[in-house]
Amino acid sequence: MGFDLDAHARAIERDGYTTIPDFMDAARLAEVRRVLGFYLGSHTGRNPFEGHNTERVYTLVARGRVFWDIALDGRVLALCERFLLPGCLLTASQAICIRPGEKPQDYHHDDTFYTVPRPRPMISLSTIAAVDAFSAENGGTEVMPGSHLWGDDWRGKVSSASAITVTMPAGACVVFSGTLVHRGGANRSAAPRLAFSNQYCQPWARQQENFLQGVPLEVARQMPERLQQMLGYSIYPPFMGQL
Helix, strand or coil: CCCCHHHHHHHHHHHCEEEECCCCCHHHHHHHHHHHHCCCCCCCCCCCCCCCCEEEECCHHHCCCHHHHHHCCHHHHHHHHHHCCCCCEEEEEEEEEECCCCCCCCCECCCCCCCCCCCCCCCEEEEEEECCCECCCECCCEECCCHHHCCCCHHHHHCCCCCEECCECCCCEEEEECCCCEECCCECCCCCEEEEEEEEECCCCCCCCCHHHHCCHHHHCCCCHHHHHHHCCCCECCCECCC
16 A cells, blocks of 8 residues: 555645555564563653653663664655655654553643743644554544644633544554544553654754763664654754854
8 A cells, every 4th residue: 555645745734644554564564563572661750751660761762773763754754845855854763562551641632831922833743653452442532623724722722622543553653643543541451552753853952862871872773764864963054052
């Protein structure tokens, strides 16, 4: 099945999100599970937003080469090129394992820390890839369709709007505007729900994760040049990021 860039872009413009059902094949999904297996099992979140029954692994691009390829996925970068300026950056790269008994997150939008009044164009574009299938029972992401167009009064609209759970199989991915209101759902199942999120931002915006500190230099040197640039080894014209 081909990737219809225009159709996915129209869905993001209309609803704030779209899904790529065949984002990862079985081999890549297995490698993601293998790599994350080295890091999961020892931590839980530090606050209700991170989730006291949720485990997160940050800076995935420093953990395994499979995450280099995923961060550079051509379909996602094509959507970045549609909605962000040339030379976009990677702003976050993290795994999220929602364990049984976790409560739903508060509703939020991913670029809330950019204090530019809403409604406005997105400053970031987010992806959440399913390592385990997403369902309404296991903490599947809940989205408010159309909320990417809401203003600064968006919190007052949440109670009267209808959320949709993004149900998708393992290997699928949801791509959405940084202004889309959403949350991780409650995990009422008996098993954890594992996913990971790569997020991209405008080349002039500050990144959530400090990759220049978080990715060892010897690892960064081995990365493809475009990924190095996305971590911050780049200049946004005329001189943002200069040494």
